[in-house]
Amino acid sequence: MGRYVVRRVLLIVPTLVGLSILTFVVSHLMPADPAKLAAGPRATADMVQTIRHEYGLDRPLSVQYVTYVRDLLRGNWGTSIISQHPVLTDLRLYLPNTLELVLASMTIAIGVGVPLGVIAAVSQNRWPDHLSRLFTISFVSLPSFWFAIILQLTIAFTLGLLPVDGQLPTLTAPPHRVTGMVLVDSLLVGNLPLLWTAFQHLILPAFVQSIGAMAIITRMVRGDMLEILGQDFVRTARAKGLSARRVVLGHALRNAFIPTLTLIGLSFGFSLGGSVLVETVFDWPGIGLYAVNAALSADFEPIMGVTIMVGFIFIVLNLVVDLLYGVLDPRIRYT
Amino acid sequence: MQRPRLSEHSGDPTASPGVSRRSFLRLIAGSVAAAAAPALLAACGGSTAGQTPASGGASTASTGGSAQSTQAPAATATQSTQATSAAATASTPAASASPAAATVPGQGTAITASSVDFANLDPAVGHDGATSNLQKHVYDSLYRHIGNPVQLVPWLATGNEVSQDAKQWTFHLDSRAKFQDGTPVTANDVVYSTQRLLSINQGTAYMFKGVLSSSGVQAVDDHTVKFTLDNPYAPFLHATTWIFILNSAMVKKNEQSGDQGKKWLTTNAAGSGPFVIKNWQQGTIYQFDADPNYWRGWPTPHVSSWVYQLIRESATERLSLQQDKIQMANWLSVNDMKLLQQTQGVVVPSFPSLSVYSIKLNNQRGPTSDVHVRRAIAYAMDYKALLDYMQGRAVSATGPLPPPIQFSKDLTYYDTDLTKAKAELALSAQYKDGFSIDFTYVTGLDEERTTGLILLNQLAKLNIKVNIVAVEWVNAVATFSDPNKSPLMFPIYSASDFPDPDAFLWSSFYSGSAGTWSGASWYKNPQVDQLLVQARSTTDQTQRNTLYEQAQKTILDDAVEVFAMVQAGGLPYRNSLSGSLYSPVMGSSPWWYDIAMKA
Numbered sequence: 051m052g053r054y055v056v057r058r059v060l061l062i063v064p065t066l067v068g069l070s071i072l073t074f075v076v077s078h079l080m081p082a083d084p085a086k087l088a089a090g091p092r093a094t095a096d097m098v099q100t101i102r103h104e105y106g107l108d109r110p111l112s113v114q115y116v117t118y119v120r121d122l123l124r125g126n127w128g129t130s131i132i133s134q135h136p137v138l139t140d141l142r143l144y145l146p147n148t149l150e151l152v153l154a155s156m157t158i159a160i161g162v163g164v165p166l167g168v169i170a171a172v173s174q175n176r177w178p179d180h181l182s183r184l185f186t187i188s189f190v191s192l193p194s195f196w197f198a199i200i201l202q203l204t205i206a207f208t209l210g211l212l213p214v215d216g217q218l219p220t221l222t223a224p225p226h227r228v229t230g231m232v233l234v235d236s237l238l239v240g241n242l243p244l245l246w247t248a249f250q251h252l253i254l255p256a257f258v259q260s261i262g263a264m265a266i267i268t269r270m271v272r273g274d275m276l277e278i279l280g281q282d283f284v285r286t287a288r289a290k291g292l293s294a295r296r297v298v299l300g301h302a303l304r305n306a307f308i309p310t311l312t313l314i315g316l317s318f319g320f321s322l323g324g325s326v327l328v329e330t331v332f333d334w335p336g337i338g339l340y341a342v343n344a345a346l347s348a349d350f351e352p353i354m355g356v357t358i359m360v361g362f363i364f365i366v367l368n369l370v371v372d373l374l375y376g377v378l379d380p381r382i383r384y385t
Numbered sequence: 386m387q388r389p390r391l392s393e394h395s396g397d398p399t400a401s402p403g404v405s406r407r408s409f410l411r412l413i414a415g416s417v418a419a420a421a422a423p424a425l426l427a428a429c430g431g432s433t434a435g436q437t438p439a440s441g442g443a444s445t446a447s448t449g450g451s452a453q454s455t456q457a458p459a460a461t462a463t464q465s466t467q468a469t470s471a472a473a474t475a476s477t478p479a480a481s482a483s484p485a486a487a488t489v490p491g492q493g494t495a496i497t498a499s500s501v502d503f504a505n506l507d508p509a510v511g512h513d514g515a516t517s518n519l520q521k522h523v524y525d526s527l528y529r530h531i532g533n534p535v536q537l538v539p540w541l542a543t544g545n546e547v548s549q550d551a552k553q554w555t556f557h558l559d560s561r562a563k564f565q566d567g568t569p570v571t572a573n574d575v576v577y578s579t580q581r582l583l584s585i586n587q588g589t590a591y592m593f594k595g596v597l598s599s600s601g602v603q604a605v606d607d608h609t610v611k612f613t614l615d616n617p618y619a620p621f622l623h624a625t626t627w628i629f630i631l632n633s634a635m636v637k638k639n640e641q642s643g644d645q646g647k648k649w650l651t652t653n654a655a656g657s658g659p660f661v662i663k664n665w666q667q668g669t670i671y672q673f674d675a676d677p678n679y680w681r682g683w684p685t686p687h688v689s690s691w692v693y694q695l696i697r698e699s700a701t702e703r704l705s706l707q708q709d710k711i712q713m714a715n716w717l718s719v720n721d722m723k724l725l726q727q728t729q730g731v732v733v734p735s736f737p738s739l740s741v742y743s744i745k746l747n748n749q750r751g752p753t754s755d756v757h758v759r760r761a762i763a764y765a766m767d768y769k770a771l772l773d774y775m776q777g778r779a780v781s782a783t784g785p786l787p788p789p790i791q792f793s794k795d796l797t798y799y800d801t802d803l804t805k806a807k808a809e810l811a812l813s814a815q816y817k818d819g820f821s822i823d824f825t826y827v828t829g830l831d832e833e834r835t836t837g838l839i840l841l842n843q844l845a846k847l848n849i850k851v852n853i854v855a856v857e858w859v860n861a862v863a864t865f866s867d868p869n870k871s872p873l874m875f876p877i878y879s880a881s882d883f884p885d886p887d888a889f890l891w892s893s894f895y896s897g898s899a900g901t902w903s904g905a906s907w908y909k910n911p912q913v914d915q916l917l918v919q920a921r922s923t924t925d926q927t928q929r930n931t932l933y934e935q936a937q938k939t940i941l942d943d944a945v946e947v948f949a950m951v952q953a954g955g956l957p958y959r960n961s962l963s964g965s966l967y968s969p970v971m972g973s974s975p976w977w978y979d980i981a982m983k984a
Contacts, residue, residue, distance in 0.1 A: 083863035090512050091879075091902035092591045092892045095866070100586045133504045134651055135667075143667055199700060207704050214710075215701055220496060220670060220694055330697045335668035339697075343502075348859045 051376075058369050065365055066358060073357040074115050074350075082348035088131045105131050105351075118354065128351030130344070137355035140340060145359065146230025147217065148336035151328070152321040154233075154252050155259035160314060163264040164303075167271025167310075172298060174276060182272070186265035198258045198331040205254065213251045215333040222247065255332040259325060263317040270313055274306035308378055315371035319364035323356075488682045491675040491689025493982040495962065497713040497974075498696040498705060502668055507650035508629035509581050512588040518715075518974040519693060522673055523565075524629035524656035527556050527575065528622055530970045531979075533736055534789065535884055537622060541570055541630055541657070551617040551924045556625075558608040563680040564632040564657045572604035577633035579612075581645055589627040592882065596621070617922040619929065623883035626971070631655045659683075659978045663690065670694045673977075685964075686981035706731060706957060712982065713958040715974070719831060723776065725957045734955030735778060738969045739787045740880040741889070742779070744836065744947040749868035749907040752820050752849075757813040759944035762874075763799035764806035765843040766947050774835050775950065782948035784937050785893065789969075790884050793934040796941060798948070803846055810847050819848025825872035828855040833876040836949065840874070866900040868907040878952065879903050883970060886933045887921050894940055908945045 085102040086093070102108045106117060121128065127137040170182035206214040217232045218224060225235040225244055233252060236245035278284060279302050287297045326338035337356060344352035376382045499518075505511035508520055521529075529540040539545070542556040562570035579602045582590055601613045614621065631646075632655040639649035646655070654662055659679045664672035671693040675683065694711065696702045703721035705711045707728050717725070726733045746753040746762065753759055768781055780788065784796045811817050824840055826833035834853065841851040851874075864870040881888035891898060895917050898904035913936050920932035955967045956974065965979035 080860070081863055082857075082859040083866070084859065086866060087859050087862050089587065090591070092882075092898070093587075093901060094591055094594050094897075095900065097586050097591060098866075134507075134510060134647065136648075140667075199698070202701060203704070207708065214705065215696065215698075216669065220692060221494065221672075223664070224666065331701070333669070333695055333697055333701070335695075339668075346857060346859060 055369075055373070058372070062362070062365050066361060069361045070119070070354065070358055071115070073354055074118070075111070077348065077350050077353050078111055078114075080348055084131045084348040084350065087347055101131065105129075118351070122358075127355045130349050130352050132344075132347045132349050137351050140352065141337070141355055141359055142230065144335055144337045144340045147232075147334060148322060148325055148329070148338060150231035150233055150252070151255055151259055151325060151334055151336060152318060154256035155321060156263065156314065156318055158256055158260035159263035159267055159317070162260075163267030164271050164307075164310070166264075167268040168275055168298060168303060170268065170272040171275035171279060172294075179272075182268060186268045189261040189265040192261065194258055194262065195327045195331060197261070198254070198328060201254055201258060202331065212254050215251075215331070217251050217334065218244070218247060255328050255334055258331075259321060259328045263314075263321065266317070267310060267313060270310050271303075271306060274309055275302055278302045278306045304378055308375055311371055311374055311378065315367050319360070319367055322360050322363060488677070489684065489686050491677075491683065491687050493688050493984065494690040494692060495688045495713065495980070495982050496692040496694050496711040497715065497956075498694045498702050498711045499715040500695070500697045500699065500702065501716055502695055505651050506654060507647060508578070508588065508631065508656075509585040509590070509645075510587045510647065510650075514973065517971045519671065519673075520629060521658070521971045522660040522691070522977050523654040523658040523662065524631075525562070525570075525658050526627070526629055527558075527625045530623075530626050530883065531968060531976055532965055533967045533969060535968060535970055537626070541575075545622065547621075547924070549924070551619050551621065551922070552614045554612040554614070554621055555605070556610050556612075558610070559680075560608055561680050562657060563678075564635070564655070565661050565676055565678075566632065566635065567678070568632060568634065569607075570630060570632075570657050571607050572610040573607075574630050574633045575610045575628075576602050576604050577636075578631045579628050581631065581636075582628060585645060585647070589624075589882065592624045592627060596624075617924075619921050619924050620883065620885040620887045623885050623888070627882060630657060632657070660691065664692075668695060675977075683978075685979060687964075688962075688977060688980055688982045691977050706959065709959055709961075712962055713956050713975070715956055717957065719776075719778075722778070722957065730960050731957055732960050733957045734967055735953040736955045736967050736969065737780075737787070737789050738880070738952050738954030738973065739789060739884060739889075740878050740952040740954065740969075740973075741782055741785070741787050741948060742832070742876065742878050742950045742952055743782070744840075744949060745872070745875045745877055745905045746944070746946055747868065747871050747873045747905075747907055748909070748943075748945060749871075751873045752813075752816045752822055753873045755813045755816055756943055757809045758816050760799070761806045761810040761813075761847060761849075762840070762844065763944045763947045764802045764809060765840070765847060766799070766949065767801050767839050767843050768949060769801065770839050771832075771836060771949055774832070775952075778953045779950040780953070782951050784948060785940055785946075786886055786889055786933075786937065787880075787951045790886060790889075792886075792930050793937060795934065796937055798941060799944070801843075803843075806847055810849075819850070821850040821852065822873050823852045823854050824874045824876075825854045825856055825861065826876055827858045827861060836876045862902065865902055865905045868899070871900075871905055871907060875905060876949070877902070877905070880973075881970075886929075887917070890933065890936055890940075891917055891921065894936070894945060906945050908940075908943070910939065910943065913939050 085105065085107055086098050089098045089101055099108070106114055109117075118128065125138070127141065129136055130140065166182050166185070170179045173179045202214055205211050213219070222244070224232055225239045225241055228235050228238050232248045233245065236248050279298075284297060284302055287301050323338060323341065325336055326342045328334065329336040329339040337360070340352065341356040344356065499515060501515040503511065503515035503519060504513065505516060506520060506523070508524055511520065525541045527540065527542040527545075528537055530537055541558055541562050543559050544557055546555045547553065556575070558570060558572060558575070564570060579597075580599045582588065583593060583597065583599050596614050596616055596618045597612060598615055601615065603611050603613070605611050612621070618624070635655040636646035636650065639646050639653070641648050652665055652667070657680065659676055659681070660673040661676045662671070663674040664670065672690060673693070674690045675687060696705060696711070699716070699718040699721045702711070702714045702717055703725060706714045706725065709730065722733060725731050744766075746759050748754060748759070753762070772779055772781060783791060783798050784793070824837040826837055834855070837851065837853040841853060844851050861872065861875065864872060879889070879893060892901065892903040893906070894908050894910075894913055896909040896911070896914050899907045899909060916932045916936040916939075920929045920936070923929055954969050954973050958966060961983040963981050963983070965976040968974070968976055
């Protein structure tokens with residue numbers, strides 16, 4: 051187990067190097083000129099060249115990459131050519147916001163998706179199953195952008211039940227920054243009214259962000275549960291007189307959950323980079339929005355920073371998921 | 386074609402409909418603020434007959450053709466005094482034109498929403514529409530553009546003197562001027578700010594290319610600064626509005642590794658403007674409080690705190706404005722602007738702007754390198770169809786200059802006329818039988834795509850097949866610097882950083898500007914070059930007008946671009962706001978200093 055973990059941790063380094071080379075090359079292959087974009091509409095050629103030189107864009111690609119990696123190892127993640135903000139500062143600012151959103155959305159997705167999948171499986175071809183199918187197909191099909199706006203219009207604007215957008219009301223000061231996640235920081239500083247306000251702001255974006263993963267988890271759990279519920283050991287457990295609840299949750303679900311766990315790990319990773327639509331509609335200043343804006347401006351260093359950071363989280367998540375397999379199924383051994 | 390009249394729409398449902406442009410400038414050239422008015426020309430130095438630097442210079446020049454005296458404002462400050470007077474007689478709020486000692490306390494917090502975050506508050510770096518919207522409130526400049534119609538008024542300066550050859554400009558600073566930390570604004574700060582801008586060579590530095598070198602700005606004494614230009618530059622007074630004056634001591638104190646304070650100034654201010662940064666939440670909100678100690682005082686009622694809130698979805702912005710959760714909205718979609726016109730309590734203004742919408746034609750390659758093809762396209766364009774699409778938010782263009790500063794009544798422009806289009810195309814030896822051509826536009830911009838569809842329909846009648854190609858803005862920009870890659874047809878809004886013909890014509894049609902965004906047509910005509918150089922070199926406004934008229938005629942005759950329309954300006958706002966709610970320059974946003982809010 052220990053050797054396995056060490057080996058997997060060591061593998062993170064070449065994986066990130068490969069990822070960084072790929073991203074670096076692809077982003078520089080774009081027929082874009084970020085220096086010209088940053089310089090503005092009437093900038094003369096020498097002004098564009100000044101910016102190009104300042105950011106080292108006039109050097110060979112290999113030199114640029116080596117310089118980038120060298121700076122990265124020194125803790126310098128580069129600077130945005132458009133905003134001139136340090137990338138690390140931006141990542142520290144925006145990543146916690148997205149993490150908060152994704153954690154909340156995955157909590158909803160798992161909290162609703164797993165029970166719903168179980169209920170659908172044990173009620174196969176009866177109305178709860180049909181209802182769950184309708185629900186999941188609808189949620190998978192709904193464009194999240196459109197759904198978000200509809201929820202804003204109805205729940206926020208028309209009914210006034212929840213805030214329209216943002217993490218806090220416009221003129222409310224955020225809590226003292228500890229983790230960068232407003233909800234968590236409100237809790238840490240013991241400001242319960244602020245915690246409640248932040249929670250209300252989180253509900254709609256987290257729900258919209260969750261629906262895709264929720265629907266897939268539901269279907270995955272249902273399918274795997276049906277398969278497991280038909281196996282001999284479940285029949286044996288029932289024959290031994292175990293309660294239906296214990297058979298389903300204690301035996302069947304535990305076995306059926308391994309593929310779902312993989313899915314949850316992947317969904318979490320995808321959500322980190324794919325939250326841009328929800329972040330746009332709900333004005334949630336997260337990493338997805340930051341990444342898209344950087345890509346639209348061919349702003350190389352933020353693109354690299356986001357890729358490496360999200361890539362790292364993704365790899366770590368996968369490692370955690372792999373290790374959890376062994377917890378769920380003792381037959382799995384790591385060597 | 387009859388030019389539609391611009392009007393102000395209120396919540397009256399009977400008001401004529403209107404639409405807003407999609408946010409082209411949002412993504413890009415926000416820097417190009419726009420607009421001006423004929424009155425402005427009267428107010429700006431070097432721009433108006435009878436109030437030209439020449440007249441000022443003539444009255445002051447004593448030796449070497451320069452105006453030197455700093456002791457006799459009645460005589461020597463002729464130009465600036467007249468400019469101020471002209472401003473004061475126009476509709477500009479009194480607070481701006483004439484500093485008063487009285488201070489009225491501020492009231493209320495107003496929220497202005499925008500879908501566009503801004504990049505960098507540093508006046509030597511950040512220069513786009515969103516950034517300018519904020520910079521102008523925390524920084525002062527020697528002169529300032531305010532109001533609508535725009536006026537050029539002395540601000541940190543009390544006046545100026547200009548030599549007859551428009552090369553030496555001397556400014557006298559207002560002795561009351563203080564930075565937000567209470568230290569006085571001195572000539573050394575002006576010198577530092579100017580030299581820093583030129584040294585960093587970004588942002589608005591382009592305005593001074595070939596005009597001003599670092600050694601050309603000197604402090605004569607604590608309150609007098611002198612600019613000696615490398616070449617005569619008649620609109621220099623306008624350009625000074627873009628030299629925001631920094632507190633040099635504060636910037637030096639915050640330098641990191643000799644960066645001239647660049648890192649620090651990204652999100653901090655070292656200015657003397659009327660608003661101070663109160664709250665800075667990157668990517669979320671930026672709050673600015675009225676500085677109660679502002680050196681010019683607060684002679685009129687005003688909002689005590691402004692919040693710049695990011696709302697990235699146009700529909701959310703619109704709904705927030707309708708529910709009075711915000712008081713002003715920026716970068717709204719066409720449909721949302723239209724919907725707002727039906728909303729009680731919301732005003733949707735529609736003012737003449739300086740934003741000219743044209744289709745850049747590549748003059749160097751492909752079919753559009755043939756003047757007959759370009760003329761054919763200009764005649765074939767259905768201008769009315771485009772104006773119909775804009776639903777009252779635009780008027781037809783009459784040439785390279787927008788109506789507010791178009792002084793010439795003697796220009797012949799292209800109306801939609803397919804007969805003439807066919808006749809022109811027939812004159813092209815190579816392309817008379819038709820051809821295929823790309824119309825390139827930026828992904829997601831509706832007006833541009835609509836323009837392409839109009840051309841596709843019209844040019845098909847000339848046996849010209851139009852392929853509409855959508856590209857990302859960043860990729861489009863990369864092609865402009867090479868005439869062999871620059872698009873053959875590319876629609877774009879072009880405006881100006883200040884309301885003078887030079888700002889428009891030089892940046893688009895002077896051969897040295899080819900390859901910039903605004904010079905994407907790659908037009909090179911030595912005759913036009915000569916006219917433009919002459920026009921910026923003389924302070925005789927009559928002569929300048931003559932030269933600019935000749936230049937415009939040549940540009941139109943060459944059909945360099947298709948000048949399709951001129952956009953209407955003005956942000957929708959709640960009627961609880963009043964005051965100077967539109968100014969077509971510096972981001973085309975309101976001037977907070979003069980805006981009051983009812984409780």
